[in-house]
Amino acid sequence: MAEEKxxxxxxxxxxxxTQETQTxxxxxxxxxxxxxxxxxxxxxxxxxxSEFDNxxxxxxxxxVDLIATAGAGILKDLIPVLxxxxxxxxxxxxxxxxxxxxxxxxxxxxxxxxxxxxKGLKMMNAKGEAFxxxxxxxIANIPAPEDTLKGKxxxxxxxxxxxxxxxxxxxxxxVGQ
Numbered sequence: 001m002a003e004e005k006x007x008x009x010x011x012x013x014x015x016x017x018t019q020e021t022q023t024x025x026x027x028x029x030x031x032x033x034x035x036x037x038x039x040x041x042x043x044x045x046x047x048x049x050s051e052f053d054n055x056x057x058x059x060x061x062x063x064v065d066l067i068a069t070a071g072a073g074i075l076k077d078l079i080p081v082l083x084x085x086x087x088x089x090x091x092x093x094x095x096x097x098x099x100x101x102x103x104x105x106x107x108x109x110x111x112x113x114x115x116x117x118x119k120g121l122k123m124m125n126a127k128g129e130a131f132x133x134x135x136x137x138x139i140a141n142i143p144a145p146e147d148t149l150k151g152k153x154x155x156x157x158x159x160x161x162x163x164x165x166x167x168x169x170x171x172x173x174x175v176g177q
Contacts, residue, residue, distance in 0.1 A: 124160035126171040144176030
């Protein structure tokens, strides 16, 4: 009977040893999987951060390139006007006819104005309009010649311009009081 008791105790202790060994291995496996998960998440984070950093650098470079070449389109369209001015200068050296000179400059002016208008530039008409500080810059106030001109623009000293309905240069005006 004593032998059976010893045998039974050995079996129980063997089961406990096996359970302890399995529990230790499971904990070690769990630690490895947690370390692996940490390494995987860290790797994903580093890759995501690198992708974002590359995206940021690329978009900044594209912005710089866009700003540097933004005026290229309008400059390309203005080159023919420059050519016309050069031809007019050469032709004006030998010409004495004032009417022809005036006509030539009027043609070049119209071409220049049409080119700018095609790019969205629009001239502001201020004369006779009510003074608006959002559109006009008052450089002088003078007594109004008529009562109807009080608070209105009497003279347009420097024209104002819109680019696609946004003021890019305020009109410098004389306002009647």
